């Protein structure tokens with residue numbers, strides 16, 4: 001982190017919006033609009049909500065019973081009504097909603113009309129299996145259109161979806177299915193990754209031997225001949241939808257009805273089931289997608305995320321569909337089959353908005369500028385970055401290779417926040433490496449542990465001062481864990497990020513203040529990885545840190561104490577890595593494992609990861625007076 005902080009602190013360039021960007025933008029004067037919005041946030045948000053359709057209106061915009069929020073109280077709505085019906089009624093019925101490109105270049109295109117029919121068939125099929133409002137369905141699919149269809153179909157009838165990233169292994173899947181007590185799992189036979197076939201159904205089989213709540217498994221079969229399925233519990237997706245009618249009314253739901261649970265990593269080993277609801281989440285994702293990306297009807301919007309993570313939920317599925325956008329989504333990696341993959345897709349589909357991650361940019365940087373130069377990128381007009389701090393070098397590179405005049409929206413937010421909170425709008429002057437200013441209606445600050453606002457350039461904790469519509473409503477089955485976000489620093493929501501504000505009020509995010517790490521933008525908890533490590537029979541104790549990495553932002557380094565009688569060997573290290581892969585998934589495997597005789601601990605026995613990290617980076621470990629060993 002040392003280098004990164006230094007380059008961030010030294011960064012001082014400012015990029016002003018071009019006349020073209022200004023001419024197109026919805027929001028011309030951010031400062032004025034922002035002031036207005038925070039003078040009356042409820043007025044701002046209800047104004048946004050009125051751009052959408054509700055079955056019955058709210059009587060109260062916000063009911064704030066610290067730290068519990070209810071937005072649009074008394075209203076009924078359905079997010080899918082606004083994603084689909086609102087468009088299908090108009091000329092957008094035949095507008096392209098979704099273009100999907102498979103790893104092998106297979107293309108599937110859905111108009112709003114066709115997407116609505118698929119969603120309705122799936123919703124009817126869910127009903128036929130007896131699923132009702134409030135039931136939970138786990139979606140464990142690769143990045144294919146069925147993932148989007150299944151999410152919307154659940155939402156259509158008030159069923160709560162829980163999407164689990166398809167890179168998670170069987171035990172990780174099982175714990176998420178069990179926490180949600182899902183009645184149904186929707187999966188696929190296989191996924192594809194860099195030309196390799198990744199079996200998914202066997203992972204589900206293994207997980208489900210520990211999941212008593214699951215009654216049925218629906219399988220999207222991509223391989224031919226199709227894999228054998230064990231009827232009646234296992235059902236083929238195509239057969240399941242085949243005989244269903246293409247019409248299904250959207251259930252009229254109270255605005256506070258849960259829409260989904262998404263599990264994310266925290267500071268303990270157990271993932272947290274973040275709960276979002278129909279009404280507020282709809283308003284937050286709609287407003288941010290519209291203004292941050294300045295989305296217009298003729299845009300082609302390409303977001304590289306996977307719906308297994310929150311960015312895919314909010315900015316592939318819900319936000320863009322609420323805006324009636326044409327969405328491009330592509331299976332596979334940015335450098336497969338070659339590093340021109342994404343640039344090629346931008347040229348082929350005339351992409352105008354491109355939302356990606358710092359890790360992907362740094363990866364593409366390594367292949368050089370000749371790759372983007374080979375393609376016509378002139379359709380691009382707005383760029384986006386998310387998931388981790390973007391270092392100014394990567395920012396400048398991204399800006400240069402895309403023509404040097406497209407604004408980059410460095411969007412800061414979290415699974416818990418539901419929607420983007422700190423971000424430029426296209427007309428805001430940009431400083432590479434800074435997520436700039438709060439979104440309209442959002443009051444943010446940098447404070448010390450007591451909640452005192454800090455002067456410019458002093459590092460502290462990023463906080464949000466007031467509730468916002470797309471905030472999580474609770475942690476599933478664990479309200480105490482929800483309260484922690486609002487009780488850590490008095491009177492505000494603590495994000496867990498370290499940050500400073502400069503003299504212009506621009507926010508510079510530096511990484512997490514807790515034991516959460518971002519590896520290639522994927523969120524992991526050090527405690528989760530540690531518990532996977534100690535599940536190996538040779539490991540007595542483990543400590544994990546995130547270590548700055550040139551490409552993926554942070555890499556995982558583990559320190560372990562072996563059990564007595566065990567000796568270090570390359571085979572043992574490999575088998576420990578395999579164990580983490582089996583417990584959690586490939587993304588959680590440490591890139592380095594050091595065998596150590598002891599670990600620094602407090603007198604109460606807590607491992608002091610910050611001491612390990614400081615030592616690893618050759619920095620001052622700070623106060624170590626509480627250290628025991």
Ligand code: 6R9
Nearest residue numbers: 386387388389410411412413414415509523
């Ligand atoms: C959307 C998402 C949340 C954590 C967050 C922060 C980091 C996300 C960032 C960023 C700096 C940005 N983060 N965007 N840090 N600049 N533009 O990534 O959600 O997976 O829950 O992670 O990601 O540390 O606290 P999630």
